[in-house]
Amino acid sequence: MSRRTAALVIALPVSLAVLAALVLFVAGERRALTVSTALPLVVVYVGVALTVVAAVIVALTARRGKARAALDLARDEGYRAGRDDERDAHRRFLARLDHELKNPITAIRATLAGVDPAAAPAHVEVIDAQARRLAALVGDLRKLSEIETRPLETEPVDLEALARDAVHAIEQQRPEARGRISVIAERVPWSVPVLPGDPDLLALALDNVLANAVKFSASGPIEVRLREDGGGAVIEVADTGRGVPADAQGLVFDDLARAANARDVPGSGIGLSLVRTILHRHGGGVDLRSREGAGTIVTLRVPTA
Structure with a gap:
């Protein structure tokens, strides 16, 4: 009616x-x-x-x-x-x-x-x-x-071991990074859990973030920090490099996007887009905080499922 x-x-x-x-x-x-x-x-x-x-x-x-x-x-x-x-x-x-x-x-x-x-x-x-x-x-x-x-080939992933392997690989590829990268995993009050994921893809994501940290910080320390977060895990890669301009921080995860102060460094602009795709396929996410001239923190979030 x-x-x-x-x-x-x-x-x-x-x-x-x-x-x-x-x-x-x-x-x-x-x-x-x-x-x-x-x-x-x-x-x-x-x-x-x-x-x-x-x-x-x-x-x-x-x-x-x-x-x-x-x-x-x-x-x-x-x-x-x-x-x-x-x-x-x-x-x-x-x-x-x-x-x-x-x-x-x-x-x-x-x-x-x-x-x-x-x-x-x-x-x-x-x-x-x-x-x-x-x-x-x-x-x-x-x-x-x-x-x-x-398809994701999921299996239990030890993120701390994966991070240490990634650091070892980047130090082999880039000798100038040796001795500058440290892995800090929180263990109090609890350790980073072993989570289900595709180890090859997660390693690829971390490799890309580490490679950027090394490329854009010619000197100074780089920290890979891991912690538990509500049953999931957070991986932070922090550097003291040139940083990302404020007007480019919302665009760096787009395909082929590169900040204006990164044009002198070789790269395709695909790396962070690839990282975002991998984390989204795992149900997680990635974000970036940066200050130009001070450094950058890229945060990867991997959920329990």
Whole structure:
């Protein structure tokens, strides 16, 4: 029943009663009707009337609540569908970009292999460096696309052991970082728990954050701090490097985003986007706090499930 029909049904008896009363009044009808009813029955009648009114109000409220819940559910499903479509479109974009860039880069590097560097050494060196940079970018884009779609291979992960392995690996790759990185794991009142996760992906996320800390802090200490957090775990990587400008801190997790003061350091701008994807796939998250000229803290949150 529509609202208009319901209003007519409710208003019709009242309108007819008012019309009949006017007719009787104009006709000079002045007789009175007296009805004697015992007081207990009056109380009963009033109680019944109030019960009917309350039942109608409850029924209308429940119906309105159901309609609102159905509308909210439809909006939520539409939002989730929109997010899924957005992620699918993003993956298709990365796959197309990978395909479009891979063949030209391969052709450039193959051509350079046949060029005599003695003929134009400076030009050949610049072209080769840019070709290698593009190849690394394509590789990072492919890696990001794969991480968004590959199934998680979950197993118990000892985050402290994973952090120490990551520090050892970065010190092997970058000798200038040796002796500057420390791992601090809280044990009081309780230790960092062993959590379910994909150890390869979590290691990749931590590797990327550590690599950034080393790249953007030529000297000074770097701390990897672990603590328990409501049954989950928090990993903080803190450095004393150049920091991130305030206007860029909300953008550094976007694909290909780089702060203005980071353009002189080689990189693709994919690393932190990759970190965010890995943590989100684990149900966690990542955020960054930084002061330009003072340092940066990147916080990884890994939940219990």
